[in-house]
Amino acid sequence: MKIPYYPGCTLSTKAKGYDRSGRAVAAALGMELVELPDWQCCGATFPLATDNSMALIAPTRVLYQAEQAGEQVAALCAICYHVLKRTQTALERDPAMRERINWFTEQGYEGRVRVVHLLELLRDYLGWAELARRVVRPLTGLRVAPYYGCLLLRPYDEIGLDNPEAPTILHDLIRAVGAEPVDFPFSIECCGSYLTVKDPTVSETLSREIVASARAAGAQVLVTACPLCQFNLEWPQRETAFGRTGDEIPVLYFTQLMAVALGLPEEDWGIEGMYTDPYPLLRNVVQAVESV
Amino acid sequence: MSRIGVFICHCGINIAATVDVERVAEEAGRMPGVAFATHYKYMCSDPGQSLIRQAIAEHGLDGVVVVACSPAMHERTFRQAVAAAGLNPYRCEMANIREQCSWVHQHEREEATAKAVDIVRTMVEKVKRDEELVPLRLPIVRRAMVVGGGIAGMEAALNIADAGYPVVLVEREDRLGGKMARLSSTYLNFEAAPGLLEEKIRQVLEHSNIQVLFNARVTKLEGYVGNFAVTVEMSEGPRTEEVGAVVVATGWDPYPLERLPEYGGGQIPDVVDGLTFEEMLRTGLQRPSDGRVPQEVVFVQCAGSRDPEHGVSYCSKVCCMYVAKQAMMYKERVPGGQAYVFYIDIRSGGKGYDEFVQRAMEEYDVLYLRGKVSKIFRRGDRVVVWGSDTLVGRPLELEADLVVLATAMLPSREALALAQTLHIQADQYGFYSEAHPKLRPVESLTAGVFLAGVGQGPKDIPETVAQAAAAAAKVIQLFAQDAMVQEPTVAYVIEDLCSACGACVAVCPYGAREIHPVRPIATVNPALCQTCGACVVACPNKASRIHNWEPVQVLAMADVVI
Numbered sequence: 001m002k003i004p005y006y007p008g009c010t011l012s013t014k015a016k017g018y019d020r021s022g023r024a025v026a027a028a029l030g031m032e033l034v035e036l037p038d039w040q041c042c043g044a045t046f047p048l049a050t051d052n053s054m055a056l057i058a059p060t061r062v063l064y065q066a067e068q069a070g071e072q073v074a075a076l077c078a079i080c081y082h083v084l085k086r087t088q089t090a091l092e093r094d095p096a097m098r099e100r101i102n103w104f105t106e107q108g109y110e111g112r113v114r115v116v117h118l119l120e121l122l123r124d125y126l127g128w129a130e131l132a133r134r135v136v137r138p139l140t141g142l143r144v145a146p147y148y149g150c151l152l153l154r155p156y157d158e159i160g161l162d163n164p165e166a167p168t169i170l171h172d173l174i175r176a177v178g179a180e181p182v183d184f185p186f187s188i189e190c191c192g193s194y195l196t197v198k199d200p201t202v203s204e205t206l207s208r209e210i211v212a213s214a215r216a217a218g219a220q221v222l223v224t225a226c227p228l229c230q231f232n233l234e235w236p237q238r239e240t241a242f243g244r245t246g247d248e249i250p251v252l253y254f255t256q257l258m259a260v261a262l263g264l265p266e267e268d269w270g271i272e273g274m275y276t277d278p279y280p281l282l283r284n285v286v287q288a289v290e291s292v
Numbered sequence: 293m294s295r296i297g298v299f300i301c302h303c304g305i306n307i308a309a310t311v312d313v314e315r316v317a318e319e320a321g322r323m324p325g326v327a328f329a330t331h332y333k334y335m336c337s338d339p340g341q342s343l344i345r346q347a348i349a350e351h352g353l354d355g356v357v358v359v360a361c362s363p364a365m366h367e368r369t370f371r372q373a374v375a376a377a378g379l380n381p382y383r384c385e386m387a388n389i390r391e392q393c394s395w396v397h398q399h400e401r402e403e404a405t406a407k408a409v410d411i412v413r414t415m416v417e418k419v420k421r422d423e424e425l426v427p428l429r430l431p432i433v434r435r436a437m438v439v440g441g442g443i444a445g446m447e448a449a450l451n452i453a454d455a456g457y458p459v460v461l462v463e464r465e466d467r468l469g470g471k472m473a474r475l476s477s478t479y480l481n482f483e484a485a486p487g488l489l490e491e492k493i494r495q496v497l498e499h500s501n502i503q504v505l506f507n508a509r510v511t512k513l514e515g516y517v518g519n520f521a522v523t524v525e526m527s528e529g530p531r532t533e534e535v536g537a538v539v540v541a542t543g544w545d546p547y548p549l550e551r552l553p554e555y556g557g558g559q560i561p562d563v564v565d566g567l568t569f570e571e572m573l574r575t576g577l578q579r580p581s582d583g584r585v586p587q588e589v590v591f592v593q594c595a596g597s598r599d600p601e602h603g604v605s606y607c608s609k610v611c612c613m614y615v616a617k618q619a620m621m622y623k624e625r626v627p628g629g630q631a632y633v634f635y636i637d638i639r640s641g642g643k644g645y646d647e648f649v650q651r652a653m654e655e656y657d658v659l660y661l662r663g664k665v666s667k668i669f670r671r672g673d674r675v676v677v678w679g680s681d682t683l684v685g686r687p688l689e690l691e692a693d694l695v696v697l698a699t700a701m702l703p704s705r706e707a708l709a710l711a712q713t714l715h716i717q718a719d720q721y722g723f724y725s726e727a728h729p730k731l732r733p734v735e736s737l738t739a740g741v742f743l744a745g746v747g748q749g750p751k752d753i754p755e756t757v758a759q760a761a762a763a764a765a766k767v768i769q770l771f772a773q774d775a776m777v778q779e780p781t782v783a784y785v786i787e788d789l790c791s792a793c794g795a796c797v798a799v800c801p802y803g804a805r806e807i808h809p810v811r812p813i814a815t816v817n818p819a820l821c822q823t824c825g826a827c828v829v830a831c832p833n834k835a836s837r838i839h840n841w842e843p844v845q846v847l848a849m850a851d852v853v854i
């Protein structure tokens with residue numbers, strides 16, 4: 001199956017590893033992510049004011065581009081997914097707004113395209129049982145803390161991916177690749193998001209708590225679906241006012257965990273330029289599996 | 293020759309600003325059969341009504357047309373007025389020149405006036421041919437049904453039964469008492485709930501006028517106020533109960549803990565709801581996970597209530613009070629223990645209620661923290677509560693042995709289906725709707741069906757008992773009448789013309805018609821007929837008629853304007 005794919009800016013620059021591993025695992029599972037031929041930035045924020053039509057223009061352009069390519073468009077970046085999905089919902093509920101934006105962009109977005117996250121395709125199209133069947137290197141014994149963050153799940157009424165108070169989609173994925181999901185109270189607490197730009201100490205404080213909590217719950221690695229979460233959770237572990245603690249744990253994208261489990265070559269893991277080196281841990285797991 | 297009076301109302305400027313009322317009066321005065329015509333500022337006012345009464349006497353009128361607003365508004369007013377002057381009320385009609393004329397033709401004075409004259413003309417023709425009718429009197433079955441055997445249902449049943457009327461009480465479970473049977477004690481005086489309840493149950497079971505049907509469900513309601521036939525489904529099969537009135541008292545169900553995942557609801561054994569804690573207070577206060585007596589207990593108010601995003605928007609009304617009660621009872625049992633209460637605000641309206649909560653704070657050292665709880669999770673064998681204390685403006689983390697969620701009260705899970713069965717309304721949550729929020733709080737919109745207890749909205753025991761007594765009073769009031777009075781302007785059948793084809797039976801939307809079991813004719817149940825006219829149109833033999841809407845009347849009305 002070919003699926004139109006919107007990589008977004010971050011996955012084309014700072015988070016290339018997410019893009020690489022995402023495309024690789026999708027392809028390995030028979031879902032080819034086909035990058036939209038012509039795309040632009042989604043704007044990266046969904047407007048909070050209900051009458052802010054300006055901020056809807058960029059994501060509507062993306063939806064229009066996607067609509068030319070097919071019935072659905074997949075995203076990996078949780079922020080792009082959040083913005084595009086909410087725009088899709090908003091314009092579904094407010095056809096007058098859709099017309100207004102179409103009038104401005106001189107593009108006829110019809111509201112047919114459905115924004116999906118790769119996680120959603122794995123759950124609803126492939127199924128966890130099928131994913132588990134495709135695993136060649138089950139990550140047995142690896143204790144993984146699923147970190148959902150905010151934007152992937154909220155607001156439920158507009159996004160509807162999973163229960164925002166008690167999500168399970170990453171837990172299920174972790175189980176499907178043979179690892180052990182670790183419950184920790186901070187798995188849906190905010191990492192500080194964009195405050196990392198404006199007031200880094202806020203996101204540092206929040207992120208430290210998240211990492212410490214995962215660590216205390218026995219996790220060896222955190223997984224996320226968001227490049228900003230990944231950044232926020234990882235970099236304070238290297239150089240911050242808090243200094244190093246020796247408690248660092250790697251923060252991976254769920255696609256990277258899958259790439260290992262699906263037996264893809266190391267270059268497809270897309271792990272590069274990380275502050276916390278996950279290789280020792282992952283190679284250990286791989287070795288352990290292969291020695292059996 | 294008839295002697296009809298025509299009374300044209302200005303309705304202030306509502307009519308007079310558009311319709312030339314003087315000209316209408318002049319024209320009406322010249323209509324054949326009209327003996328008197330006049331106009332006045334407000335016909336429905338006392339002077340307006342006495343003007344009509346005087347004219348009837350002075351001019352010897354035998355019919356009246358009030359030219360004013362819709363009959364839905366004031367037909368009853370004017371019929372009463374003419375009756376007071378000795379005229380048969382069914383020889384008084386309203387000609388509507390407000391809703392159907394002045395309001396819809398505001399800038400067309402000429403045309404509106406001409407139309408008003410035509411409307412008057414038709415009604416004069418109708419009144420000329422109106423029969424003198426008398427209201428129907430229908431018998432009342434003086435026996436009541438109460439659905440639901442909680443405190444509300446039992447109280448209503450006892451009140452009706454004590455007034456001397458038989459009651460059949462339908463309870464879906466195999467016991468009486470409802471949720472109150474699960475309570476430990478009741479505020480304000482910590483009276484043991486089981487004792488209070490046992491006494492009530494005994495009274496109900498021993499009452500010679502009360503019959504209790506256990507494991508029973510209402511599946512059908514037919515008939516009308518004073519004469520219902522209710523089908524009750526029981527394990528032995530269905531049975532039909534003939535009753536004159538129904539009290540619905542089906543109570544509530546607790547908000548499912550699973551719908552509060554952010555509080556670990558349904559996942560953490562030591563996170564319980566208020567009802568479960570009531571039972572713990574009765575059985576020895578051991579926490580579910582390991583049976584230890586909790587040393588620190590956190591109560592979370594408004595769990596699921598007042599939360600349009602995740603839960604229900606309304607306030608469940610009893611939890612502020614029972615949390616104070618539970619916290620004090622806990623402190624009595626575990627004097628060294630600590631109780632915390634997270635609250636948004638304290639709703640303790642009621643006699644002695646706020647003093648009760650203050651006692652919890654001051655005499656029992658229950659620590660009240662103003663703020664919402666965001667998350668509850670496990671840490672080892674403890675339960676961690678994240679909340680905030682908005683009075684000091686700081687987030688807060690508490691570790692406790694037990695968390696009690698004061699969850700919302702939901703209407704009984706069967707309420708919506710039962711509302712449909714009983715032809716009564718329910719609001720968006722499933723609480724039964726009262727006929728008027730202020731003036732008719734215990735009646736449903738279906739005559740003869742009354743409401744009591746939490747099924748109508750969250751309330752505590754004293755309020756439930758008061759409402760149940762009020763519903764019982766309404767039933768007794770109904771039974772105290774010697775007959776049901778009903779408008780006579782309903783359908784009837786001219787038996788000689790009827791061929792028993794059944795066309796009218798099929799079209800009647802109110803089930804008011806049937807073919808006679810023996811004779812070849814259709815019959816009308818006047819208590820059910822709503823005068824819609826469908827049967828009149830459907831009848832191929834012109835056998836189906838409506839009193840005072842006879843074909844001669846309708847034809848004459850048409851003749852004068854065509």
Ligand SMILES: Cc1cc2nc3c(=O)[nH]c(=O)nc-3n(C[C@H](O)[C@H](O)[C@H](O)COP(=O)(O)OP(=O)(O)OC[C@H]3O[C@@H](n4cnc5c(N)ncnc54)[C@H](O)[C@@H]3O)c2cc1C
Nearest residue numbers: 440442443444464470471478479543544566745746752753
């Ligand atoms: C934890 C807690 C503590 C409380 N403590 C106090 C207190 O201290 N003091 C106080 O005043 N109030 C207290 N309350 C409130 C009190 O419980 C209610 O006011 C009371 O239960 C209302 O009674 P009810 O008869 O309306 O409803 P219910 O008690 O729910 O009774 C309804 C009955 O109807 C039956 N039923 C339901 N549907 C059907 C059907 N379709 N057909 C036939 N039967 C049906 C049910 O089986 C039940 O027997 C407390 C509430 C809670 C949650």
Ligand code: SF4
Nearest residue numbers: 594607608609611612
């Ligand atoms: S009664 Fe008190 S605890 Fe219950 S919903 Fe209302 S405010 Fe909240």
Ligand code: SF4
Nearest residue numbers: 800821822824825827
């Ligand atoms: S007038 Fe309407 S309600 Fe009355 S019997 Fe005829 S069809 Fe039924």
Ligand code: SF4
Nearest residue numbers: 790791793794796831
């Ligand atoms: S439709 Fe007319 S003829 Fe036929 S059963 Fe009804 S009243 Fe009689």
